[in-house]
Amino acid sequence: MEKIHDIPVCFIIPPSTFLADERVFPFLGPLKVAAELKKNGNKVEVLDLSGYGNFEEIVEQYVKETDIKNFALTATTPQIPAAAKIVNKLREGAPEGKIILGGPHTTLTYTGMTEDLKAGRLSRGTLAYRQLEGLFDKLVVGDGELAIFRALDPECKLKTIDAGNLKSPLFMQKGTLENFEFPARDLIDLDSYHYYIDGHRAFSVIAQLGCPFECGFCGGRDSQVFRVARSRSINHVISEIEYEVGKSRERGNPYSAAMFYDDELNISPKNLENLCQELILMQERLGVEMRFRGFVKAELFTPTQAKLMYDAGFRMLLSGVESGSDEMLKTMKKHTTSLINSICLNYAKDAGLKFKALMSIGHPGESEKTVRESVDWVLKNKPDDVDWTIITQYPGSPYFDKSIYDDQEQAWVYVETKTGHKLWSRAIDYTVEAEYYKGVPGDYTSYVWTKYLSSERLVELRDGAEQVTRNALKLPPITEAAVLQFEHSMGQNLPRNILRVSSIV
Ligand code: B12
Incomplete structure (x- = not known):
């Protein structure tokens, strides 16, 4: 056999x-x-x-x-x-x-x-x-x-x-993650991927799996694989970074930055401290000054973390501010308030770190008033960068999993038990519709709506929020980035840049 x-x-x-x-x-x-x-x-x-x-x-x-x-x-x-x-x-x-x-x-x-x-x-x-x-x-x-x-x-x-x-x-x-291999990045054409942090060429790494929080829009809140925070030893994370930097040097296209894709880097403040200390030592060993970027959870963020992160080479933090409305933050179970988010941003700025606010609209009960509160939060707190998105009900998120079918509206409806706010969403055939999520700027569609805001109005409000806040922050408008298409003609051999064959056969 x-x-x-x-x-x-x-x-x-x-x-x-x-x-x-x-x-x-x-x-x-x-x-x-x-x-x-x-x-x-x-x-x-x-x-x-x-x-x-x-x-x-x-x-x-x-x-x-x-x-x-x-x-x-x-x-x-x-x-x-x-x-x-x-x-x-x-x-x-x-x-x-x-x-x-x-x-x-x-x-x-x-x-x-x-x-x-x-x-x-x-x-x-x-x-x-x-x-x-x-x-x-x-x-x-x-x-x-x-x-x-x-x-x-x-x-x-x-x-x-x-x-x-x-x-x-x-x-x-937990405790076994070190027994597994680093991602086999050598099996793809890594150098065709491009991202820069503060002018430094970057790759991505994930140090810790899972997030224990319960945000209504986030996938996996009922799934242990996404919900249980599983960290690996800091040495293992550092080894992966050193290994990738070494490999990139061999390829003659060196990395000197990394994007951390952990859901939140400060779930365990102790881990974050260790990580920062070891990142500093690693840069001494490698003889290179590196830059890092990652996400933090606002209510867990402290001035000590901010200083350490800056010292380690972090220059930009991202945080899911989501809303300027405390009512919305409560509805989505974010465990923050607009004040907590402001404090987090100020800790970051005081330490010299830039702050990108990730904002979202289209939560249960969202209204003209709550969207205005979000815009006001951005205008008042002046983050260094801002991103505006409309919530999509992805499978695995409480907004999706806990929805029931509303025959009258002919749509799925999620009802938040504490506030009673509702969010409707159109039924989607996931095997054929990818277009329901638009990542291309200027081409948004909303598949959700609330009692107060239609899908069309949500799109108008998102576009308006983006324009007003980016103008005020003197950020360039988001235009469609050059779309990279890698064409391949029939009748030719497969281009080697998309197909890498492992040496172990
Ligand atoms: C990094 C990341 C991104 C990055 C990079 C994506 C990329 N090219 O890798 C960016 C910012 C581009 C991104 C974009 C989006 N993302 Co994203 N992203 C993540 C994040 C934070 C980490 C992914 C990761 O590296 N995980 C670690 C690896 C090891 O885990 P993994 O990929 O799940 O793989 C494991 C298993 O799934 C399984 N597995 C995976 N593939 C296979 C294949 C086989 C054959 C087998 C056997 C097993 C297996 O084994 C793996 C190892 O254990 C996750 C959340 C998370 N913590 O996982 C969200 C997550 C994947 N993203 C999500 C979403 C919604 C998006 C967007 C749609 C968001 C948006 N509005 O723009 C886009 C779409 C991206 C796309 N191409 O489809 C959702 C997906 C929900 C869903 N229902 O699919 C997640 C889960 C976040 C969440 N909790 O809601 N994302």
């Missing part, structure tokens, strides 16, 4: 055509899973389709040329339509192949389904997960590092491999 290490696997990263620029930072999740297979001796390839408009043609040609029969896809919710198109091409070209899906959409719709089962109802999570069951041979929920071996095992007859909860032997328990 075929041993698992004899099974070659091609990971496929679907494009995110709704984003203005898809080559900013790569997806680390599938690269972590690929790294485990590589270590096991499997032949591993990665087809990174980020930025390719003609991705279906690429898949078609790839399947013709390769002898690989097992495909492992990753997807967030808005990538599912592209993933579904890829599956069609794989089924046509390699009908005997096994197609596995992992990543946030699988994990979060499965959690939604589990919540539905507990509540004895049939709801949106279940419907979305059932669609995936129809499309894929295997679905991996949660951490893929161990679960991929189960998914590839010919003996395993399960459709769903659940590694998303603490009880699963496939869940990476």
Whole structure:
């Protein structure tokens, strides 16, 4: 019988055509899973389709040329339509192949389904997960590092491999994260990704998984894999950064900055302190001054953290201010107030750190008045940068999972139990509609509405808020960034920049 290490696997990263620029930072999740297979001796390839408009043609040609029969896809919710198109091409070209899906959409719709089962109802999570069951041979929920071996095992007859909860032997328990490989960034064309922090070339890293908070709009609040904060030792994080800086120097395109994608860097203040101290020592060792960027939770932020972060090389912090209305902050369960957010911003500024306020509108009960309060917060507190978004109900978020169908409105409605505020959202077929989230500036659509604000009015208010605040802060208007499309003509060999073959075969 075929041993698992004899099974070659091609990971496929679907494009995110709704984003203005898809080559900013790569997806680390599938690269972590690929790294485990590589270590096991499997032949591993990665087809990174980020930025390719003609991705279906690429898949078609790839399947013709390769002898690989097992495909492992990753997807967030808005990538599912592209993933579904890829599956069609794989089924046509390699009908005997096994197609596995992992990543946030699988994990979060499965959690939604589990919540539905507990509540004895049939709801949106279940419907979305059932669609995936129809499309894929295997679905991996949660951490893929161990679960991929189960998914590839010919003996395993399960459709769903659940590694998303603490009880699963496939869940990476706290204290074990150091046992796993760094993401196999060498399997993609890393140098085609570009981001600069303070003029320093940057890559992305995730030091800590999970966030214990309960924000209504955030995916995974009922999912242990997203909710349980799991840190790895600071030494392990530092080793990953040093390793990537070293590799980038070898490639002649050195990094001297890193973007931390932890949900919140200061969930454990002690960890943040250690991280900053070790970052300082690492820069001495490497003989380079580096820059860092990351997210903080306002109510946990202190002047000591601000100073240490500055000393370590952080220059810009991002924080989910979300709203200037205390009523909205309470409704979305943010555990902050507009005053707490102002204090956080001032701590950052006093330490010399720039502050980017992430604002969102379209929460349950949002009105002209609450949006005005948000605009006023920005005008009064003068962050260095600001981002305005309209809330989307993504699977796995309480706004999504706890919605019920409103026959009168013919839409899903979420009711916040304490304030009684409501948020409606249009039903979406996740396998075909990616356009419901627009990442391209100037091209927004709102799929939510409140008692006081229609979808159209939310779009007007978002655009207005962005214009007024950016003018006042003297920030340039957000224009559509140059859209990078990596075209590929049929009849040519696959360009080597999208396909890297692991040396271990
Ligand atoms: C970094 C990040 C981004 C970055 C970079 C994205 C990128 N190219 O990597 C940016 C800023 C661009 C971004 C954008 C968006 N993001 Co984002 N992002 C994140 C964040 C903070 C970290 C992702 C990460 O690196 N995680 C660590 C890795 C190790 O975990 P992982 O990717 O989940 O992979 C593990 C498992 O899922 C699984 N797995 C993954 N793929 C596969 C494949 C196989 C075959 C297997 C077996 C297993 C497997 O194994 C992996 C290892 O354990 C997460 C939140 C989080 N903490 O995870 C949100 C998150 C993924 N983003 C989210 C959202 C909503 C978005 C946007 C739609 C937001 C927006 N409004 O713009 C866009 C869309 C992006 C897209 N292309 O689809 C949601 C997804 C919700 C959903 N229902 O899909 C998340 C979960 C945040 C949240 N809690 O709500 N994001």
